[in-house]
Amino acid sequence: MESPLTCLKGVGPALAQKLEKLGLFHVEDLLFLLPLRYEDRTQLVKIGALVAGSRCLVTGEVLLSETVYRGRRNLLVRISDGSGQLTLRFFHFSRQQQAQFHVGTSVTCFGEVRRGSAGFEMIHPEYRILRENQDASTNESLTPIYPATEGVQQGRLRNLTDQALGFMQENPPVELLPASVTNKLGMPSLAEAIRYLHRPPPDANVKQMLQGRHPCQQRLAFEELLAHYLSLRRLRALAETEEAPALTNGDSEVGRFISDLPFELTGAQKRVIDEILSDLAEPHPMMRLIQGDVGSGKTVVAAIACLKAIACGVQAAIMAPTEILAEQHWRNFSEWFRPLGIEPAWLSGSQRAAARRESLQSIADGRAKLVVGTHALFQEGVEFESLGLVIIDEQHRFGVHQRMALRDKGVSARGHPHQLVMTATPIPRTLAMAAYADLDTSVIDELPPGRQPVSTIAVPDTRRGEIVERVRSACASGQQAYWVCPLIEESEVLDYQAAEASYQVLTESLPDLRVGLVHGRMRPAEKERGMRAFKEGLIQLLVATTVIEVGVDVPNASLMIIENAERMGLSQLHQLRGRVGRGAAQSHCVLLYKPPLGRIAKERLAVLRDTNDGFIVAQRDLELRGPGELLGTRQTGLPDYRIANLVRDADLMPQVQITAEAMRTASDKNAAAIVRRWLGDTRKYGKV
Ligand code: ADP
Numbered sequence: 001m002e003s004p005l006t007c008l009k010g011v012g013p014a015l016a017q018k019l020e021k022l023g024l025f026h027v028e029d030l031l032f033l034l035p036l037r038y039e040d041r042t043q044l045v046k047i048g049a050l051v052a053g054s055r056c057l058v059t060g061e062v063l064l065s066e067t068v069y070r071g072r073r074n075l076l077v078r079i080s081d082g083s084g085q086l087t088l089r090f091f092h093f094s095r096q097q098q099a100q101f102h103v104g105t106s107v108t109c110f111g112e113v114r115r116g117s118a119g120f121e122m123i124h125p126e127y128r129i130l131r132e133n134q135d136a137s138t139n140e141s142l143t144p145i146y147p148a149t150e151g152v153q154q155g156r157l158r159n160l161t162d163q164a165l166g167f168m169q170e171n172p173p174v175e176l177l178p179a180s181v182t183n184k185l186g187m188p189s190l191a192e193a194i195r196y197l198h199r200p201p202p203d204a205n206v207k208q209m210l211q212g213r214h215p216c217q218q219r220l221a222f223e224e225l226l227a228h229y230l231s232l233r234r235l236r237a238l239a240e241t242e243e244a245p246a247l248t249n250g251d252s253e254v255g256r257f258i259s260d261l262p263f264e265l266t267g268a269q270k271r272v273i274d275e276i277l278s279d280l281a282e283p284h285p286m287m288r289l290i291q292g293d294v295g296s297g298k299t300v301v302a303a304i305a306c307l308k309a310i311a312c313g314v315q316a317a318i319m320a321p322t323e324i325l326a327e328q329h330w331r332n333f334s335e336w337f338r339p340l341g342i343e344p345a346w347l348s349g350s351q352r353a354a355a356r357r358e359s360l361q362s363i364a365d366g367r368a369k370l371v372v373g374t375h376a377l378f379q380e381g382v383e384f385e386s387l388g389l390v391i392i393d394e395q396h397r398f399g400v401h402q403r404m405a406l407r408d409k410g411v412s413a414r415g416h417p418h419q420l421v422m423t424a425t426p427i428p429r430t431l432a433m434a435a436y437a438d439l440d441t442s443v444i445d446e447l448p449p450g451r452q453p454v455s456t457i458a459v460p461d462t463r464r465g466e467i468v469e470r471v472r473s474a475c476a477s478g479q480q481a482y483w484v485c486p487l488i489e490e491s492e493v494l495d496y497q498a499a500e501a502s503y504q505v506l507t508e509s510l511p512d513l514r515v516g517l518v519h520g521r522m523r524p525a526e527k528e529r530g531m532r533a534f535k536e537g538l539i540q541l542l543v544a545t546t547v548i549e550v551g552v553d554v555p556n557a558s559l560m561i562i563e564n565a566e567r568m569g570l571s572q573l574h575q576l577r578g579r580v581g582r583g584a585a586q587s588h589c590v591l592l593y594k595p596p597l598g599r600i601a602k603e604r605l606a607v608l609r610d611t612n613d614g615f616i617v618a619q620r621d622l623e624l625r626g627p628g629e630l631l632g633t634r635q636t637g638l639p640d641y642r643i644a645n646l647v648r649d650a651d652l653m654p655q656v657q658i659t660a661e662a663m664r665t666a667s668d669k670n671a672a673a674i675v676r677r678w679l680g681d682t683r684k685y686g687k688v
């Protein structure tokens, strides 16, 4: 049944090797190499009807062609079809190309529509010059685009999948879903779905296909989600058979710690602590996720878990995704634990060699009971004496693989360490179900008393003057404020320049205030100085890039201005806003935006104005994402899917869960086959 790729025409050993790198070993694998997306070249779109972000086929007559210098040479070609104008922009072009576009020439092009400085434009579109009286030709059906693969072109992939589809006629792939499920959901057969997705027929519902909601797409998405879910559940079952130190002592230490805290724990914190302590008392590794909105007090819960572990004679490690966040934990933990005679060790990538050696030594010989750090904690060369508990803060930035690596790293004579992951990005239940099926979940759904919701308004930046006045009067009355500068995607340098520029302007317009600046390019010590000065009240207005997202905790800060809020994600804005509203005073957040706002942007800002609940923000964030900005792996730590999209297909999850549990209870051997089909290398996820 499993035929090697070399039995296909045109596939020799060299190509087979390249394909292997893509995880393709057998002809059947090619069937599951599904198009990433489709291009619609079935119809011409009127230029006047173009929408930013879409990829379209247009045709028009050249009105103007010129080269301009914008840092580098640009070729700009303005075309029109009578309904509107569009600019084609080229950064790389030959003299000959340039000469093709004389005024009056007809051209047809395909590309992504973007908002440019003078209306819509396409950057480096695919194009064709039309001869006199030649019509722009359209395709009959949607064009499948396969995942970009180094050294194997789209044309080649189309040819290979063609052959695989032919091969499928004699050897249809095995149906692995229980018939009861496919019948119930009214799904097409596997072979039918595969054929449809690789070669959508001319009458395919284009809109449905482009949105990924066609029944054939859903059929495969269902199976893929099922594969991931099964594999995570399998991992979980594996953990239940593993040993971990049962942490049963230390009740009095924990009790004393809690009664010495300067505040009373909330009911939610107490409940979650109970859940954790009862997990830790088991002789199997805890695998628990804590979700809690910003400011819900996750850190103290983590500290109590650490204390429990230490009191039972094992080491605890807490890992954060950034240096700033790790530093903050280190400070908090030092304050809490020093009086108990526990000195936390520090480990980070930027540490000097000597300090690092000293940390490593104390971790290895067990003098360090508690270690705080970044990813550096789990790199080569870090050996724990007896690691009993691992805490990962801000889970969404770590993936399943990292979680696995961590688990294996911590194995000692006493077994696997217990694992606690904490996230401040609440994710909706259906998503959590899919992404964290190997974890139990606790939710801290209550804020400490006395917190007032942050009142939020959105204001166009044409009214910036008023806002600056507002900062002045807030600071004059003894409060402190943050001014957060635009996030410039992928560029720390630009980020920093933008912050620097705002800092200059604000210092000039607010000569009476003590203004400070903190950005991601500063050395940690400098950053620390700036933040400390703010914390101590020496600075009244702190201008910062989004580094403060996970940064300082300053209860006296009650006003936050966020510039270019329309460019930031909802969850990020919510996190930022969580820096204020930590004290007794009513706090305010001003979202400055550059008008005009699109419909989606408007709705997003309205969400923040209307709610302070992180779960609602997260849910709306998902709903309001455009098709182009669905969750990527980098952002979320969620696995990469071939066809499923957790956000779009969340509604399939309840049935996926029911199906998976039924298959597992029946110890269905198809479960293993499904995981193998979709995840291939099962070692990454635990053997199936
Ligand atoms: P997050 O969940 O965002 O990590 P933190 O753990 O940083 O929140 O807690 C935010 C602030 O609230 C800290 O200053 C912390 O000391 C304080 N805090 C935590 N729990 C309580 C409580 N039960 N009552 C009052 N303040 C609390």
Ligand code: MG
Pocket (backbone or CB within 6 Å): 298, 299, 424
């Ligand atoms: Mg926190």
